[in-house]
Structures are given as structure tokens and as C-alpha cells.
Amino acid sequence: MSNPTPPDLTIKPRQPGFDLPQPWLRHWHGDNAFKSHFFDAMSLLFPDGERFFIDSVRHYRDRVTDPQQQEQIRGFIGQEAHHSREHQHYSDALRATGYDLDYLEHRLKRRLAFVRKHLPPKVHLASTVAVEHLTAIMADAILQNPDWLEGADPAMARLWRWHALEESEHKAVAFDLYQQVGTSPWLRRRAMIYSTLYFTLDTFKGLVHMLKRDGLLWNWQVWRDGLAWLWGSRGILRPLVRVYLDFYKRDFHPWQHDNLHIIEDYRRQFDLPLQAD
Template sequence: MASTTPAGLEIKPRHMDFDLPDPLPRHWHSGDAFKSHLFDAMSVLFPDGERFFIDSVRQFRDQITDPVLKEQIRGFIGQEGHHSREHLTYSQRLRDLGYDVTAIEKRAQARIRFTQKKFPAKRQLAATAALEHITAIMANGLLTDPRTMEGAHPVMQRLWRWHALEETEHKAVAFDVYNQVCGSRKLLRRAMRMATFFFVLDTFRGLVHMLKVDGLLWNWRVWRDGIKWTWGKHGVFRPLLREYLDFFKSDFHPWQHNNLDVLYEVRKEYDPQPLAHAG
């Protein structure tokens, strides 16, 4: 079977309306500028990124014969589309606070246009599979380590947990499509190196911009505490490094990181009638 998502795991979009606070608290994550703007900077990248993911997978949908994977592609597209909508609202809240979200978006949009114009479709799909792995391991960290969202505004916490849940549900879809239509691990590894570089660069640029607007760019305590929280001895990102590197193994597959138990537990927060548990 082409799909390697665990049997019985449905991938369906949830029609959420988070009613984000308006105005958004400037430092909505535990009163901390670094934590808040790290998430803000990633969020601004999501709408254009997710449209790119959808386009990349959609180009190969007609080549997929496995009915299960075809249905999962439908769910993937639906989930990513809803993510874009919510994060566009989030971006508007950031604009209202005086951040130049448009400049951040334009950089990402220009790179996506370049990628779609210059790179073959299979390479675009490889980039999607790589970025989906990055979002999947970050999603798992958010859902399993309480410190990641500790002290955050409740509505923002709910938004990010929902996004992390759905990223976990569909984490193997683009990868499985890629394996069906190409499968080159060399291309996949090259795509991951590029994807990592630009994701880190764009997120860092967004973080710097927002701290600058806040007048905190040169506040060494903000950077000291932020780096300690992310990459320090007990930093929330440090445990993700090993999972990230697994992607470069020749036999890697996203569901080797089996977090179904976490997924089904978090689903209870969002599904009035939980979707069927895989038997």
C-alpha cells in the first residue's frame, strides 16, 4: 500500500474559529517577547508556505492510484487550507500592532515564486516533504513538552495545539506521495538542507524585526533567556535535533516517530465525537 499512515487514522480538516484576541497581547506568550515573537515569526510564514505545500502535492495527485493515499491527500489539502486561513487572521493582528508583516511575507512569496519557476515539480515536492518533517517534529515537541506553551494566552495556546495536532495527523502524506512519484533520497536530503536554511533564516529575520519594533533588539537578557529556553541544556528544541537528523537516514519514514497516543489524547480537546481510533 502506498500510504504508510497508520491504518484507521483519518485526516480531516476541523472547521475552527479561534476568535483571536483583538488586540493581540504584544507578548502573549507568558509576557515574554522572545517566545511570543518566535511563534509570531513562524506563523507569518505559514499561509504562503502551506499554499506551496498544497500546490506541490496537488501536481501529483492524478499519479496516485492508492485510494487511501488519495483520500489522505484530500484531507491534507483541507487541513493546510484551514491553517492558512487562521494564520492570516493572526498576521492581521500582528499588523495591527505595528509589525511589518507584509515585508516578511513578500520575502517568502518571492522565494516560493522562484522555486516554482526554476525547480522541477519533484524538487518542489521534496521541499514540501522536508518542511513537513520540520513542522511535524516541532508539533510533537509542542504537544509533548508542556514548557513549550506554558504561560501562553489560552486562545493562542489552543490555536497552536490545533495546528500541531493536524500537522501530526498528516505528517506522512507529502512524504508518501514523494516516494510514489520519485523516491530519490539524495534529492530529499538536499531539499532538507535548503529548507532548513531558509526556514531558520526567515524565522530569525521575523523575530529580529519584531524585537526591533518593541525596542528590545539589543536587550541582551531577552536573547540570553530566549536562547536558553530554546537551545540551552534543557531547551525545548534540543530534544528535536535527533528526530530532525533521522530524516537523513536511508530508511527513514515519518511514522517511525510513532506518537499516536499523543495524537489521540489531543484529539479529545477538539473533536466532540472523537474520530475512530485505529484498531
């Protein structure tokens, strides 16, 4: 396996203390409803999802004897806990604006409860590994391509770039633990198929609900421009297909997609002001 996790990689949680727009901007992404709600719909999955990821990793951490790997697991848990908290604030703002997040979150909560109750811990960890790959490749795209957040409210762009930075830093923590536990590539591939399906359906459901509440669900121009932004000739998701499919290779490792250079660029942006403070 090539490109393993850098042995000296430091993973530390940050607490930038985000101030969300007040009053809340429904269409904070360049006054574009589709772009704003695409990100909003993903965000509302994170509070419960991140807590599930933390629990799945904690279950196996006592099998790790390497101090550096333990430190990386500790950093992963801290980062994910902060993500869950910040995206809960994000969800609170969406709820206060009039979107029915109870309706949107119900299916995810019920699914996670079923997995926790009826499926073994190795499936929990495999699911975490799969979703961490999904978030990692999108995180890398956010960091590499300013177009993803061009025109967005500065506070919201900063929140998403902070999240993307930390997802990139810890993208292999759950994977390395999964490999150490000795679970099969077949299980992680199957987990990815299910995770991709549910992540797509849940995000689409949130997008549709918010557009409907805004009175834009049947606006053909919103959908035309939005789908072109996602999947058109210059769509943001098109370049991710190849790196997504790499996950299904038997010898895959997340650091085969080596983006340490861009991580270092964004570390300077987020860490130096904190040191100065």
C-alpha cells in the same frame, strides 16, 4: 522500511473558529517578548508556505490509485488550507499592531515564486516533504511537552495545539506521495538542507524585526533568556536534533516517530466538543 503510515489513519480538517486576543497582545506568551515573537515569526511563514505545499501535492495526486491514500491527500489539502487561513488572520493581527509584514514576507514570496517558475515539480514536492518534517517534529514537541506553551494566552495556545495536532496527523502524506513518485532520497536530503537554512533565517529575521519594533532588540537579558529557552540545558529545541537528523537516513519514514497515542489524546480535546455542538 518500518513504521509506514497507518492504513486506517483518518485525516480530516477541523474548523475550531479561533478568536484571537482582542485587543491583540504583543507578548501573548506569558508576557515574554522573545517567546511570543518566536512563534509569531514562524506563523507568518505559513499562509504562503501552506498554499505552496497544497499545490505541490495536487500536482501528483492523479498518480494515486489507492482510495485510502486519496482520502488522506484530500484531508491534507483541507487541513493545510485551514492553517493558511487561520495564520493569515494571525498575520493580519500582527500587521495591525505595527509590524512590517510586507518587509518580512517579501523574501519568502520571492523565493517561492522563483521555485514555482524555474524548478520542476519534483523539487516542489521534495521541499514540501522537508518542511513537513520540520513542522512535524515541532508539532510533536508542542503536544508532548506542555512547557512549550506554558503561560501563553489560552486562545493562542489552543491555536498552536490545533495546528500541531493536524501537522502530526498528516505528517507522512507528502512523504508517501514522494516515495510513490519515485524521486530519490538524495533530492529530499538536499531539499532539507535548503529548507532548514531558509526556515531558520526567515524565523530569525521575523524575531529580530519584532523585537526591534518593541524596543528590545539590544536588551541582553531578552536574548540571554530566550536563547536559553531554545538551546539551553533544558532548551525546547535540543531534544529535536536527533529526530531531525533521522530524516537523512535512507530508510526514514515519518511514522517511525510513532505518536498516535498523543494524537488520540488531542483528538478527544478538539473533536468531542465539535460533536457535542
